[in-house]
Amino acid sequence: DTGVSQDPRHKITKRGQNVTFRCDPISEHNRLYWYRQTLGQGPEFLTYFQNEAQLEKSRLLSDRFSAERPKGSFSTLEIQRTEQGDSAMYLCASSFSQSVYEQYFGPGTRLTVT
Amino acid sequence: AQKITQTQPGMFVQEKEAVTLDCTYDTSDQSYGLFWYKQPSSGEMIFLIYQGSYDEQNATEGRYSLNFQKARKSANLVISASQLGDSAMYFCAMRKNTGNQFYFGTGTSLTVIP
Numbered sequence: 001d002t003g004v005s006q007d008p009r010h011k012i013t014k015r016g017q018n019v020t021f022r023c024d025p026i027s028e029h030n031r032l033y034w035y036r037q038t039l040g041q042g043p044e045f046l047t048y049f050q051n052e053a054q055l056e057k058s059r060l061l062s063d064r065f066s067a068e069r070p071k072g073s074f075s076t077l078e079i080q081r082t083e084q085g086d087s088a089m090y091l092c093a094s095s096f097s098q099s100v101y102e103q104y105f106g107p108g109t110r111l112t113v114t
Numbered sequence: 115a116q117k118i119t120q121t122q123p124g125m126f127v128q129e130k131e132a133v134t135l136d137c138t139y140d141t142s143d144q145s146y147g148l149f150w151y152k153q154p155s156s157g158e159m160i161f162l163i164y165q166g167s168y169d170e171q172n173a174t175e176g177r178y179s180l181n182f183q184k185a186r187k188s189a190n191l192v193i194s195a196s197q198l199g200d201s202a203m204y205f206c207a208m209r210k211n212t213g214n215q216f217y218f219g220t221g222t223s224l225t226v227i228p
Contacts, residue, residue: 031214033214033216035216040220040221041220041221042118042205042207042218042219042220042221043159043205043216043218044218045215045216045217048214048215050214055214056213056214056215058215089157091159093159102149102161102164103161103216104161105151105158105159105160106158107156107157107158108157108158110157
């Protein structure tokens with residue numbers, strides 16, 4: 001197993017376009033998290049899945065953001081009608097529910113909205 | 115609301131010396147976990163160390179130790195015998211044991227000088 005993977009690694013899009021990112025967690029991990037990180041800041045929680053169920057969603061997440069995790073495996077994060085303020089690194093992390101400790105992070109997808 | 119404060123935006127340390135990175139947190143919960151992550155320039159977040167709020171002993175992992183002072187709500191990271199590869203951003207984070215959100219600080223940039 002090579003860890004958490006994310007695709008694409010970089011995405012440049014024009015304002016108003018929709019974008020979709022994919023995250024493949026470590027295979028035995030049933031918990032999956034999405035974060036957004038802007039320059040000079042720590043990761044900001046967006047949403048959390050346990051298996052296929054989306055159990056928590058940040059109040060800061062606008063309706064333009066939606067995430068899915070069909071079948072409890074990979075997850076997608078979609079941003080509709082992108083805005084320049086959406087430019088950030090989007091990080092995915094996974095963990096095993098029996099572990100209270102760490103999350104394992106992917107390399108992130110860097111989004112630039114022009 | 116949970117809040118993590120890292121007051122040192124940048125730190126320098128001589129190679130082979132020890133360095134302490136500060137972290138304070140604010141929560142009304144009694145049960146929580148504290149984490150430190152390293153983020154090199156490549157962008158991937160790497161878990162370093164964990165401390166549970168009920169743990170009486172300070173956590174240690176190799177050259178990393180966590181100086182946990184619960185009454186002061188501080189969880190400082192101590193890196194001993196600094197190496198050039200320790201140069202990175204370091205983030206303190208907290209997770210309530212009743213929830214799934216991780217709250218991150220704004221990070222400290224550590225530079226190890228040869």
